[in-house]
Amino acid sequence: MLVANRKGGVGKTPTSLILGGVLGSIRGGSVAVVEVTDDPGALGYRAEGQPQRGLGELVRDRDEIHSAGQLAGYTAPQTSFASVVASVGPRRELTGEDVVGVSRLIDEYYAVRVMDSGNQPSSSAFRGAIEVTDVLVVPVLNAGDAVLEAVALLDFLRELGGHAAMLADNAVIIRLHDGRPEDPAVVARIDRILDDARPAQIFTVPYDAHIAERGPISLGSLGPEVLRAFTAATAGVVQRLAHAVR
Template sequence: MDREASASVLFGGAAPATPAATPGKATKGFRGALASIGLPIKPSAAETAELSAVAEAEARRAQNETIIRQATWTRAVSILVNNPKGGTGKTPTSLLLGGIIASIRGGSTAIVEFSDDPGALNYRAEGSPRLGLGELVRDVAGIKTAGQLHGYTAPQTSFASVIASTGRRERLTGEAVVAVSNVIDEFYGIRVMDTGNQPTSSAFRGAVSVADVLVIPVLNAGDSVLEAIQLLDELRDAGGQPAELAARAIAVRLTDGRPESETVREEVARLLRDAGVRSLHEIPYDEHIAARGQLTLTSLDPATRDAFAAATAAVIRTLQEAVTPASTTIRKA
């Protein structure tokens, strides 16, 4: 054990994890029964393969969590979640991606609704806050402390803070998006933006102007992927910072339970790859997401959480590339 690891143990930290070794004796089936009475029976090939797969999954999980936990920047950073096609999972992706970040990093993550009109974020998040995005837009010039800003949020069990619409509000403008973002960035390290379906709107353009990484949720459906590709084309055509977002785009493919064609799956992956999407992350079907109710990380299937953690780690790595340690510029529209 090196000095750093030793000091961690001496001063309250955990001992470094060691890879799980394959047991010397079988533990399952008939071979396990024989081993249990003292016979020197080794694990079967199937049991050995299963144990190896479990160990590899645990190693990947630990690696992804380390990437998410240890990343740092010299300013607040932001993630834009968008696909112009409605019903592709923008809100669940925003909540779960932001929730994974907050749960691993211990908070300092705001998930904010930047759609033109009120969306579903308030319904899918935990809690029933009295104040939300509409009131924050109204009061934004007077927010000077973290305590004030906290009053417009819905705290989540993941330790994320959600800022969504609690009722009817005025149509969001790009100027309001930038103003709210600047205030959030004073008190939160990471901002996740759940956006709407109008990429030509003022609100969306405002969100683009204060974004560092683009995450595109897609389904295995033609309209879902074609509208995502059109979004990327429009961002590239705009040049500058929007084009940089397109170049760094990451896709998350969700499964909503409808029958799917393997041919369509392969074509969706090909189209996204040809459109320059950096990576495509698969999220398995999960009843908790499909139920369209309030989302909590603890209610997800472990495989779903691991898949979102892998996607989140990719987003964090991309953020580290996009935001250099020397970057201290506050992005404004």
């Protein structure tokens, strides 16, 4: 699954980690959360642990990895039992070929792959991520710019046609609350915009102080209401995933 929105700062990285964490906790592992941003993103910082090797090294070494044990050396194990593959330092710009190659390698050893993307849907890395995605997840805040950029992403994918359009038509939107005041008139307008965008499902997640701290995210530190909301959203994503891979 790919977590995406053209707008930055709308919760893509926390959503990626928590969706992967919920799945990892249920499955007991075999879930990888992978950075597919053009340049190093925030995934490594928001994840637990500080591995010595990460995405840049995995791109470099991927043709030499032939076992689950070798691949584990490039991940940060989470207390949720998910594994994170993120940048641990500077790396070269990610290409579509890099994303496809790393994804295929990860899929040999993990049952589920969650991808945390950047803000440029026209980039090579994003196009590569689209190629290896079965379900699109779009996080938004209750803010006009975040929602308009999300809708623009869906429109962009529909214009591409084929597989990209299918992802847009089956997208799952997750509405996050970040604790800032929300104007009821703006929220009502956002409701209309999202309805017109025709996603497959929309889930709402309440404010959570642990996420708002902008530090490493631990599944066990989320508030119970937030965990329930993300669990429901994860179930919806899995439902779309099952439909997509039939």
